Amino acid sequence: MTTPVLQVEDLRKSYGRGATRFDALKGVSFEVRQGESLAIVGKSGSGKSTLMHLLALLDRPTEGRVLLHGEPAERLQGAALNRARNKTFGFVFQQFFLTPGQSVLENVILPLKIAGVGRAERKRRGMAALAQLDLADKAKNKASDLSGGQKQRVVIARALVNDPALIFADEPTGNLDSATGSSVEEILFRLNREQGITLVVVTHDEDLAARCDRRITVRDGLLVDVDAEADAELGEAAA
Template identity: 65%
Template structure:
């Protein structure tokens, strides 16, 4: 198992507004994220954890400091290069799913590939593969709006992994789901983390979800509130995923993943 630093920040600051309305969301964050680990970013509302995730995901530019991806400083990269990096290396899972509700499930999953400029056949093949991983290949032709909340989030995960990303950013992935469904989603994410080595960066309020990650990064008033835990990803209990085996859907999904592994 490699221990390469995939993402690192130095003196990361983000300030919104000017003068009296000036607000410092982040006040100097230094952190490192190792390839293949799962990290929870936790903190109260307004603590700056979402801002941190946006910066890490290269969706926004820091006011000061810099972010290195695979050791390369991203502050000097051109916008087009950043767009490409996000498209190829990152996957996003959002609390409110963000799908094109009237489009088919398949089209939603294919979106990152379409943006990447892939041909129609390759798009279809990769998207069907991703849908099989989340156990929704039979719903490919359905309208996205006709799915349940849990299914929608699984479609979003399929969309996040369709381009074989190195990192998945998940912003409150279970926030809009009941606990049983949320559990299922978390299982899928950690399964991907374990089996495909995808780095997970999860912003969450949920202490249970946070506890399942290799380590927690607590943000408070724009500062890092706790030292990163020293637990390397390899020391996670391997039986971790078997805690939630009550769900048939998730089981089916796991079988498929095993077949493909």
């Protein structure tokens, strides 16, 4: 069996201290396997966003640990941590986070720029990523001039451009109508299938979660027993 991309062991995260202490995660363990699509489902306030931030190494857990490719992430410091974030992860956010005044191409190549890739190479790879999402003709347009679906495709191109091992999609279809939403979903799952990019989708959309290979449900900072619930569902279905 190959090493999981990410493993979390008894992950806890608290904010504040004393009387105002709030435990966002109360001991979560699971793994994200190479090439799978995993849905992290939960209501808002359940701790799923905190979980995603910890998985993406944007935050440090209060207790427990995250292993990236089998290596404890807390060993990564400074430049090594930044390099791991840059090379390993791609992000697709609900609010896009595109820089409005810049061209589509400039937005897409931002991770490459941060990685220190040369100008010509950046352009080549940026255009390739845009072509993959049928946006090559929009490369010179301003990001603010695009429709919502186009923007989300630009965001996917940006997530894709640095050949990440894993793409985090935080409510990727939340701001889109159902038709554009499903086409964006289609793109994400196609990348997962065809390019083997591990996909972690954070969502409260049951339909989107159902399309993933596997799902984990977060409730009040704990994982709901996935298998037991699945068994129960199966049992119900059988009955």
